[in-house]
Amino acid sequence: MTTSAQTVVVPARTKTAAASATLRRKQGFQHGGWFVAPFLALFTLFVIWPLLRGLYLSLTDANISGDDTHFVGLDNYREALHDSAMWDALGHSAYFTLLVVPCIVVLAFLLAMLAHNIERGKWLWRLCFFAPFLLPSTVAANLFQWLFTQGIGMFNHVFGITTPWLTDKSYAMLAIVIETLWWTVGFSFLLYLAALQGIPDHLYEAAKLDGANAWHRMVHITLPLLRNITGLVLALQILASLQLFDQAVVMMDFGPGPELSTRAFVQYTLEQGFTSYRVGYASAMSVIFFVLIAVVALARMWLLRNREEGVR
Amino acid sequence: MTTAEATTRPTVRTGPTVRTKARRPWTPGQIVLTLIGLAVSVVFVAPIAAALFTSLKSETEAAQIPPHWLPKVWTGQAWKALFDTGNITNWLLNSLVVSVCVTSVVVLVSALAGYGFARTEFRGKTVLMGVVMAGLMISPAVLGVPLFTTVQQMGMVDTYWGMILPQCAPAAMVYILYKFFQGIPHELEEAAFIDGAGRWRVFFTIVLPLSRPSLAAVGIFTFISSWNNFLWPYMVTNNPDLMTMPNGIATVMNSYGIQWAQLMAGGLMAGLPLIIVFIFFQRQIVAGVAHTGLAGQ
Numbered sequence: 001m002t003t004s005a006q007t008v009v010v011p012a013r014t015k016t017a018a019a020s021a022t023l024r025r026k027q028g029f030q031h032g033g034w035f036v037a038p039f040l041a042l043f044t045l046f047v048i049w050p051l052l053r054g055l056y057l058s059l060t061d062a063n064i065s066g067d068d069t070h071f072v073g074l075d076n077y078r079e080a081l082h083d084s085a086m087w088d089a090l091g092h093s094a095y096f097t098l099l100v101v102p103c104i105v106v107l108a109f110l111l112a113m114l115a116h117n118i119e120r121g122k123w124l125w126r127l128c129f130f131a132p133f134l135l136p137s138t139v140a141a142n143l144f145q146w147l148f149t150q151g152i153g154m155f156n157h158v159f160g161i162t163t164p165w166l167t168d169k170s171y172a173m174l175a176i177v178i179e180t181l182w183w184t185v186g187f188s189f190l191l192y193l194a195a196l197q198g199i200p201d202h203l204y205e206a207a208k209l210d211g212a213n214a215w216h217r218m219v220h221i222t223l224p225l226l227r228n229i230t231g232l233v234l235a236l237q238i239l240a241s242l243q244l245f246d247q248a249v250v251m252m253d254f255g256p257g258p259e260l261s262t263r264a265f266v267q268y269t270l271e272q273g274f275t276s277y278r279v280g281y282a283s284a285m286s287v288i289f290f291v292l293i294a295v296v297a298l299a300r301m302w303l304l305r306n307r308e309e310g311v312r
Numbered sequence: 313m314t315t316a317e318a319t320t321r322p323t324v325r326t327g328p329t330v331r332t333k334a335r336r337p338w339t340p341g342q343i344v345l346t347l348i349g350l351a352v353s354v355v356f357v358a359p360i361a362a363a364l365f366t367s368l369k370s371e372t373e374a375a376q377i378p379p380h381w382l383p384k385v386w387t388g389q390a391w392k393a394l395f396d397t398g399n400i401t402n403w404l405l406n407s408l409v410v411s412v413c414v415t416s417v418v419v420l421v422s423a424l425a426g427y428g429f430a431r432t433e434f435r436g437k438t439v440l441m442g443v444v445m446a447g448l449m450i451s452p453a454v455l456g457v458p459l460f461t462t463v464q465q466m467g468m469v470d471t472y473w474g475m476i477l478p479q480c481a482p483a484a485m486v487y488i489l490y491k492f493f494q495g496i497p498h499e500l501e502e503a504a505f506i507d508g509a510g511r512w513r514v515f516f517t518i519v520l521p522l523s524r525p526s527l528a529a530v531g532i533f534t535f536i537s538s539w540n541n542f543l544w545p546y547m548v549t550n551n552p553d554l555m556t557m558p559n560g561i562a563t564v565m566n567s568y569g570i571q572w573a574q575l576m577a578g579g580l581m582a583g584l585p586l587i588i589v590f591i592f593f594q595r596q597i598v599a600g601v602a603h604t605g606l607a608g609q
Contacts, residue, residue, distance in 0.1 A: 035428025035515075036440065039421045042481040046459065047447050054458030064461075114352065118345045119336065123594055128353035130598070131360065134586040136540040136558035139579035143359050146366075146572055151377040154362050182359065187601065194602035229606075236605070243453040246542045250562050266453045270547070273457035282457040290454050297449045 051290070058284035064277040076284035086285060088260065089268035092173065096248075096264070097241040099177045104237050105230060107185050112192035113222075126193070130186035137183070141250035144179035148251075166251065169261040176247050176262060183247070184240075188233045195229040196222070235300045239293060245270075265289060360583075367391065367577035374573040390573035399552055400578060403560040407539060407582070410475050410556055414538040417480045419531045423523070426489030427515055431501070447483035452544045460547050474548045475556070479538055485530045488604055492526040493519065525599070532600035539586060557582035 058076050062069040080086055115125035132140060147155040148165035156162055165175040199222065207217050245266040248257070256263035269289065273282030362381065366374050367390050369383040394400050429441055452459055459478060468474030496519060504514045520527070545559040552564050561578045590597055
């Protein structure tokens with residue numbers, strides 16, 4: 001192998017860019033596939049294969065043991081579309097997303113502005129705002145379950161109220177939203193902070209010379225320059241929030257919450273698969289969920305493309 | 313990122329003489345902002361502090377109504393009980409094994425793949441890249457039951473392999489490194505080719521050392537998410553001896569009727585290692601998280 005490489009190399013030294021391009025291609029042909037192979041093996045086994053398997057299983061009445069499986073066509077999908085419990089679960093995930101995402105965007109931006117504009121103690125603000133994100137989801141959820149418990153919980157005690165956060169249908173999802181904000185806002189905060197630090201100072205100085213006050217500088221310089229990062233935070237948070245599971249499950253003691261009010265889509269899918277052993281039906285729901293996630297992701301790509309075209 | 317780092321560095325790094333020069337006096341605006349910052353920080357830290365204080369109360373005191381912040385009697389009872397009765401040391405070890413393995417495999421495999429996609433040619437590359445991009449949308453939460461039955465078929469339920477391997481195919485990390493490798497100048501590699509080095513040698517001796525910050529970013533991010541991963545270990549293990557920290561605390565400790573002081577102590581055991589590491593490596597971790605996040609732009 002080494003000798004063949006050297007014979008290619010010798011003429012390349014004397015020749016030009018075209019030769020080095022063929023050289024590059026040749027080197028690539030020899031090994032390119034091997035670089036990608038380990039990843040592709042894992043990706044095929046644990047992403048593509050399960051996805052195809054899910055598609056197949058969704059057309060059967062498979063149970064968890066895998067015995068006695070029959071082909072049932074589109075029955076599972078038909079049933080899912082008429083399953084009000086599934087629509088409820090999907091509604092809960094969507095409701096959670098609608099509540100949490102705008103709050104995260106606004107809060108993360110405000111925290112980043114705050115940390116960016118205080119001259120002293122940058123490390124302290126970063127540590128305090130980001131630390132909750134380093135806790136495992138279940139630990140953060142247990143912590144807030146305890147804070148929200150009536151009687152022994154600190155939350156009501158501090159605010160002097162007696163709200164039944166975890167046991168009343170109208171508050172349960174809000175409790176999960178508050179927990180999620182505390183736990184995850186640090187991540188988006190860091191993204192905003194990095195973006196703020198990337199805005200060159202001379203833009204602000206120039207604006208100051210032109211007599212723009214702090215408010216104008218924020219509206220006309222900071223906000224427009226943060227548009228990309230806001231799009232990114234929105235996309236990441238929407239995709240993550242739709243997959244709500246850990247917090248809801250742990251805060252509600254592995255149940256569906258008061259009057260089933262916090263059962264998320266992922267939770268319902270897993271219940272069907274592992275509690276009711278209906279693997280075929282659960283797979284159909286996984287496929288539906290995958291399509292939903294794909295639509296959101298594609299919508300973002302489409303928006304990005306349109307915007308880029310608009311700019312040029 | 314790099315320019316941002318450079319602009320923030322002087323206030324953090326430079327010696328005392330320069331620092332006093334760079335620091336402006338307290339203006340009223342700065343005082344107000346700092347006070348707001350302190351107030352918000354208290355809100356963010358209070359739950360963790362409450363957990364710490366509660367873990368140092370006795371179980372009866374932790375369940376008292378109304379609650380109070382500081383323990384009346386400070387006791388290490390809950391922490392002692394945690395180590396005496398539970399599997400917590402097992403869980404800690406499992407968490408370490410799983411996260412270290414996942415992180416090593418992910419860094420190695422995604423560096424190789426990222427480089428392969430960025431710098432080499434092979435048949436079907438464009439199609440494969442498209443497939444990987446589509447993989448960005450897929451997670452264990454989405455695949456759920458089909459992923460479990462696949463792993464079940466392989467006989468890997470309740471094994472380390474079953475916990476580790478499915479976490480080792482993150483398309484996102486390949487994509488991040490792919491974008492990074494694309495930015496390395498071709499000339500650096502070509503000089504080495506001319507000296508007779510092959511692809512592999514160039515990759516290990518030139519490209520990898522150049523990409524240390526990106527690899528660190530990917531590694532840090534992977535470690536955090538693997539250490540904190542709940543859903544997948546929860547699906548794939550039922551054996552309490554094999555559980556990871558987040559999983560064991562959430563399922564086993566919650567199932568006996570909750571003992572709050574012990575639960576808080578366990579939670580801190582799971583959460584504090586990362587927070588302490590964060591205090592020491594703050595700049596690298598912040599850069600790592602921001603870098604991996606921003607790569608999605």
